């Protein structure tokens with residue numbers, strides 16, 4: 277933007293491993309005519325850090341340094357004596373409310389590999405899908421399966437993540453859940469080093485979209501089972517919920533319903549919305565790999581146009597007949613024993629399995645891709 281000076285505040289967390297790439301980015305931004313503010317946490321972890329900051333500020337006197345004083349954490353709270361963790365601060369979760377209140381774009385400079393970023397994004401939801409509600413258990417068996425990425429061996433999971441009530445683990449989980457609120461990711465890597473992971477991340481197809489149209493109100497117990505099913509599927513999701521379940525008071529809205537513990541857990545794995553979304557935009561998004569739909573005909577046409585396989589759950593009217601078209605053409609699957617919406621109570625376990633099947637079925641993906649071509 278000619279004539280506009282872009283102001284960027286950089287806020288590295290503790291440790292040289294974070295500071296160094298941040299200062300490189302700062303130098304690059306200055307080179308590109310940005311006004312840079314550097315927020316420096318105090319106390320620093322090491323002398324090396326404070327010396328590097330001083331040298332940097334002498335070389336770039338135009339940088340505005342903003343001191344950020346950390347409140348001391350005791351070793352018991354942190355469950356660690358490592359000074360790095362004692363200076364730890366949950367940057368993503370703490371900063372988002374501030375940037376949101378100021379309407380500022382929020383970028384993250386992820387200072388590790390793209391593979392680690394994938395792990396960071398997915399591990400909490402994979403863990404939540406395997407941990408029963410409220411058990412507090414942090415144990416994890418088997419490898420971490422992330423869609424389209426070489427599985428991360430169990431032995432590579434950072435050990436601190438499996439220490440119950442560890443500060444690092446708590447920050448990791450809390451921050452991961454907030455990643456969707458960030459505007460952009462900057463990662464310090466390149467094609468030659470992480471080609472496959474970068475490509476997958478760019479094309480990542482791992483989100484299931486759930487919507488039964490704006491006219492379908494479900495009973496609260498069934499809504500709850502859908503939530504449970506989404507958690508069990510382990511998939512990221514965008515779920516648009518009709519905000520007046522049929523067995524709830526007219527005045528009650530989703531926010532009140534969302535007080536439910538399950539809804540709170542779900543927000544860590546996906547987005548639950550009770551507002552109108554731009555469904556065309558959602559269906560066309562490259563991350564969306566499956567659609568749980570009532571099979572309103574417009575939804576079916578849109579899914580076909582964007583090559584998104586459907587898990588059909590007709591609710592009424594023409595929707596079973598539309599679902600038959602979906603199945604006949606290989607665009608999706610229909611669980612016949614689920615009946616019409618409201619007719620049969622479908623448990624979360626079954627819903628979770630069906631969503632896993634939808635998201636993993638290669639034949640459906642292939643057929644949906646062919647139909648996309650024909651639709652165009």
Ligand SMILES: O=c1ccn([C@@H]2O[C@H](COP(=O)(O)OP(=O)(O)O[C@H]3O[C@H](CO)[C@@H](O)[C@H](O)[C@H]3O)[C@@H](O)[C@H]2O)c(=O)[nH]1
Nearest residue numbers: 489490491516552553554555556572573574575593594595
């Ligand atoms: O949050 C939302 C919800 C819906 N839509 C759009 O609204 C339309 C919804 O149409 P459809 O999928 O056909 O569902 P209904 O609104 O339920 O459609 C009614 O009309 C259809 C066409 O006759 C019938 O097939 C359905 O059974 C009937 O319920 C689609 O274009 C969606 O993209 C959004 O953009 N955002």
